[in-house]
Amino acid sequence: MLSFQHGLNSSESETPLRNLEKPQPVAMSNDSTRLGLRQVSLGHRLWRGRWGLLFVAPFFLLFAVFSIYPILFSIWLSFHEWNGVPGRELAVGFENFRFALRDGLFWESMTNAALIFVLHLPLMLFLSLVLAVLLNQHFLKLQGLWRALIFLPHLTSMVAAGFTFRLILEKDSGFANAALGVLGISPIPWLDDVWWARISVALLLFWAWTGYQMVIFLSALQTIPPELNEAAMMDGANRIQIFWHITIPLLKPVIIFCFTVSVIGTFALYTETTILTGGGPIHATSTPTMEIFANAFLNLKYGYAAALSYIYFLIVVAATLIQLRFTNRGDS
Amino acid sequence: MNPSQSSIRKQNPMQHLVHGAIYVFIIAICIFTMFPFVWMFLSSLKPLSEIFGQGILPTNPSLDNFKRLFLETPALAALIRSFIIALTFTVFSVFFCALGGYGFAKFHFPGKSAMFAVMLGTMTIPFAVTLVPLFVMMRNVFHWIDTPWPLIVPGLANAFGIFFMRQYMVSVSDEMLDAARIDGASELQIFLRLVLPTTTPALASLGIIFFMGSWNNFLFPTIILRDPSNATLPVLIASLQGSAGRTPYDLIMAASVVSTIPMLIVFVLLQRYFYAGITAGSVKG
């Protein structure tokens, strides 16, 4: 609730697309609402809020049916064994969770996601930051073109991109090894070796997401007043010092945002790994979502898949919170 | 020769070098990002045997793969279906999100904070958690397997979209709304005639994100659209490799091109909304 309140307040001062004045407090101030709480009956308050309720009602109806209910249903499922045939549900208590804790395949998939994350994110963050700073330089011509060309991969279907990468990285007849051959480098088993396959997945993610992060950084950079850099220059700082000591600290919230999106995104990988590597070789690029998918739709263990999905969810939430705590500590 | 002159003379070649290096670096990155597209396009013009050759340029470029794709597979139907689904989903979800975002931004009602908190909370829940129960619902309750509805209706309740629209709706001027009320406009009229038009850029940005998401969606459609004759484009592309015999990479490359081009067109036409939409999500920090 606290963070939510914070979100409400901070977002009210932000008007990303339009530079309007700071909006007036809505209808009633917080204080008068609180006053109203004491004085007016619920029925009356509902009547007074009827328009707001009406406006959010379609959303909340759909939301209850297609989000809240499935989330609760999933909890129920996780305590059952079920092959999907109606009437064959079997209550098993905590058995699914107990088994999940020693399910090597599932934990391997968590490790795989973590490794793929480590393999692409640091380099990607750095490169997209550098690119954003460079594209923000005044001397650079055709800025819009460069930005578009670097951003384009983000629009592509990962099915199309996955197949394309698969063919380019093919060990014996792919272009990548042919190009390396010209440089005198022997063929790399891109998709047939445990580590190279993870690197290949990381490469695909790197390709697809660098432009996305760059665009975000670029728009954040444009909010930094140029006077700040000019003042630093006057004090004798060079551009690299400005990058490390001014730009990065100022962009910190956006960097944290990109980091968090990547953590969640990497653990939720499905399409990329399914198409590019099929989760192999030797399970090396299987991801939690693929494990959940396989258990539900191939092995017909719906309840177990639901249990896995909750464990996975809790771990990602924990990881995100730890990371936020960690980055916030650096602040103070 | 005064010192400042010398520094200028010294700086210029140096600066040229640095600028040149920056151009080279950026162009190298662009080559990296563009190469897979180029390779995909060129491969779609090659026969299967040549796709597995190591050259880049097709020896006899031909549109044969595209012809076969549309004649031998239900690619045309999939293309149309993908488009209809993405468009329907986008229009309705943007409308619902605008509606809800407006409700949260400009009105007070009991339970508002709690509702908003629950909504934000569910945004962190990964899709994998609702994958199985949603599938079971679609199958046993709604009987919507192999129909487009599961790809449209559940997504209409989009917490991110509500959150996104709320941010913009907050900035709509209250004086303007109050003036319209005094003029006797109903709340619905105000929303449709005043609020929606003034927030068009936000609607466009959100719409583009939704359209892109729907167009490229793969995981949920693969479990919903089981019959190839009901497939969307990404599902169809993936199902081509499951057919018996050699994997038809020639058709797969052609289909990949077909699925990429519409997004490119949308991007070229509506670039700035793309960037605005993508960026807005991060403003929260």
Add this chain to the structure above:
Amino acid sequence: MKPIHKLAAVALPIGLAAIIGVATQAQSGVKGEITIWAWGDPIKALKTVDDSFSKAFPNVTLKYVQKSPNDVNQGLKLAISAGSGAPDVLLIADSDLAQFVSLGGLTDVTTQTKPYLKRMNAYKWNAATLKGRVYSMPWDSGPVAMYYRRDVFQKAGVDINSIKTWDDYLKAAQIIKSKTGAKMLPLSKARNDSRFFETLLWQQGIGYTNKDGAVILDKDARAKVALDLLVKLFKDDLTADFESWTDPWYKTIAEGEIATLPMASWMGGFLKSWIAPKTVGQWGIVPLPTFSGSRARTSNDGGSHLAIPELSKNKEAAWAYIEYHLGRNESQLTMYKATDIFPSLESTYKDPMFNEPDAFFAGQKSRQIFAEAIKTVPNATVYTADYPEINGLMTLELQKMATGKQSAADALKNAANAIRERTRRK
């Protein structure tokens, strides 16, 4: 009249199966449209019989829906759990069959198949049967032999007939490798799919589990013998490391970079039609080498059945279709000739067609070889109800072994334990 009507009303639901049997003869009663799910080559095969089927059953119309094996599998699972959307007839790979039998989505055809029990390859009924009831009709079998490249063997100066045992095979592999550079067979390491390992299990008359359902991988010495053969092949670099069913794999086969293919009868059809159509006359077939002590010079890989989903609304016509296509010599032989899908129906093997020389195999009577082989295929059960999961777990450990991460004994032990845990077997 009335009592007879009453009797019919009672008899109809109970004795539906028996009546269907009669209906096949009294063809006029069978009518309506039936939908058939199958994939590429089998559809081609089934259609070669449709003209004569339509003459026999003029009131039945056929609608084919082409789906990949995986889509048929997923589609049926979905239909079973949704209670609708199933076809009337569907083609099921043997490896998927037991799973559906145990899910309970297929029509009991015990009565209808009774006349064919003795006429089909006996082991084909294993995956189709649960608690004494039969749920599908066998179509084809996958007797295994060894395809070999005549040109490679000639160049290496190795006599193919000198290979009687797998030890001979290993020795020949060394010679062929040193003389021609060709590898003995294509077998992926990191992307191995366990099919060859399963072929070797089946050859020795075992599967992953025994009759009581207990896992025997780490208990039965024959499993170790099978895996040890792979170990030796990998250790001396006698294999071409390509993932099965990918373009590099086809290429290595077509270009004679491998000397042998220990695979099932259907592979001959694939070689001829699309994997290596230009290699006419360069291939030969011999029985599989044996492990010392085992007699069978063959094994089984794959095969399929036709079944009727419980949800079919026209089971009568569906069975008529299945029986006409699979239960008659003429039909099975027509389909075999068109696509090399080897009939499970044993009465077909006497047909003169089996003595025809095959130009692709340099005039060898290839069909005869498989007809001989099928007689000695051991009656083993590899394809259990949880086969997809078991195969996945074994594959993982085999891949680890092949890439040098563990020994054969550990691979078997780890696979066995993983299977026990996940499938709740002993």
